[in-house]
Amino acid sequence: MAAPETPSGYPNPLLPGFNPDPSVVAVDGAYYIVTSTFEYLPGLPVYRSTDFVEWEQIGNVATRPEQLEIAEVPTNLGVWAPTLRFHDGRFFVIVGVPGGRGCIVFTATDPAGPWSDGVVIEGLNGIDPDLAWDEDGTAIITFSGLILSGPETGTHLGIQQVRADLDTGEILTPVRDIWSGSGSMFPEAPHLYRRDGFWYLLIAEGGTERGHGCSIARGPSPEGPFTAFDGNPFLTARSTIRPVQNTGHGDFVTGPSGETLLVMLGVRPRGGTRAFSPLGRETFVTPVRWVDGWPIADPVAHAPRPELRDDVAFDGPLDNRWIAPRRLPAELASVDPAAETLTIRGAGTTLDGLRPAFVGRRQLAIATRAAVTADVSRGIGGLAVRYDEDTHVDIEARVDGDGVIVTARAVVPSLRQEWSARLPAGPVRLHLDSAFPDTDSFGTLAMTSDVITLWAESGGERVELAAVDGRSLSAETAASFTGRVIGLYATSGDVTFRAFSSLGTEAPSPATFGTAA
Incomplete structure (x- = not known):
């Protein structure tokens, strides 16, 4: 993709997402x-x-x-x-x-x-x-x-x-x-x-x-x-x-x-x-x-690439953009290229731990729609955006009788909130969307960075579980010096994933009261 029109001719950010100290x-x-x-x-x-x-x-x-x-x-x-x-x-x-x-x-x-x-x-x-x-x-x-x-x-x-x-x-x-x-x-x-x-x-x-x-x-x-x-x-x-x-x-x-x-x-x-x-x-x-x-x-120009697409079919070995906390992704996940699936084995650890069974990719744009299809017939797991072990938002699925329970979860230091719903049995498509707030007022939403919406679909039914204020997953509030990583995880058993997709889009510049958007 060509560089946006800027005085320097280079895109900015040059390397989007969690890429500090270059x-x-x-x-x-x-x-x-x-x-x-x-x-x-x-x-x-x-x-x-x-x-x-x-x-x-x-x-x-x-x-x-x-x-x-x-x-x-x-x-x-x-x-x-x-x-x-x-x-x-x-x-x-x-x-x-x-x-x-x-x-x-x-x-x-x-x-x-x-x-x-x-x-x-x-x-x-x-x-x-x-x-x-x-x-x-x-x-x-x-x-x-x-x-x-x-x-x-x-x-x-x-x-x-x-x-x-x-x-x-x-x-x-x-x-x-x-x-x-x-x-x-x-x-x-x-x-x-x-x-x-x-x-x-x-x-x-x-x-x-x-x-x-x-x-x-x-x-x-x-x-x-x-x-x-x-x-x-x-x-x-x-x-x-x-x-x-x-x-x-x-x-x-x-x-x-x-x-x-x-x-x-x-x-x-x-x-x-x-x-x-x-x-x-x-x-x-x-x-x-x-x-x-x-x-x-020169002052640093804001010239983001207008669209950043990151789709993974799992039809070959994991590429070098996959990362995991304190362990290599290959220790946690295995790919079946013929079936185009990735399986993560959970061992009782959650995203709150230092070594979760989580493999992810850097979130490349502020407004991002991410999704993956999960088979939880043999385990429990889902899709998450992680800043660190104390700060993450996730949507998780597990089998319950003849259906699937999906749970959205928002975790920040000292606070945790969950929302659950039931969907028909079968593979479940999990969605995690971050978007700029849709508001013209000078209220709570106008002050935040983005809103993270967690929703799921299975068996022809769809349910939206939560819309989470994204400001807690930011450089100014998280204790770490990292950034958002969107990924897949399992807490127990084997969870099989297919068709991971992520599409990021950027506004030309951040909206600010008193200045042009």
């Missing part, structure tokens, strides 16, 4: 992006493009559980903020897994994989690691000094740096404090570049919420000393009416036309006061001009 590299006429995945496996998706418009997920860095060790890790201590780089014929991903193996460096000759088992950088205490190389080939790791344990948990020590042996994981130098940022909170997400005789240090400041932004400094060497740009933050949406907010955590790359592009995360808040972002942090791009040696970034 890092980008250009190699031999192709572009590659890797994003964060927190508790999901496979982890660290690898996207490829030749024109910066059409992107294909070609693989995942972490395809084996032992690469990350996140089986029992809470969402927010999972896989954070990778940096993707290319050096001496190899691709490198350095990433922090605070509750798992720590700071890990993965390598591959082909970005589609397979990737190495990973080398742990022993003793590195921080997040958002960056990777660069000095002129003598020594690896430089620059990171945010966030303390994650002990009485000082949550304290930021600014941007720090070490040199390391990437083959052994040994840190070669003492930790250096190199920049504390321009004064906003949480200096993080550093990336180090060499350009026109300077070393530039790009960081995020202001927190990953509405104050987020990109700031930059430069110096004569990778260690500095660094002088901050007077125009910092040179990219931010704070206190603006722009439809894309929280823009920060950026990475530079040279685009197809030779222009500098800044790839970064952002959110698309909805509602009358634009308070709720249902898809979480997505990947965006904006052009950058260099003036007197400093970057000037």
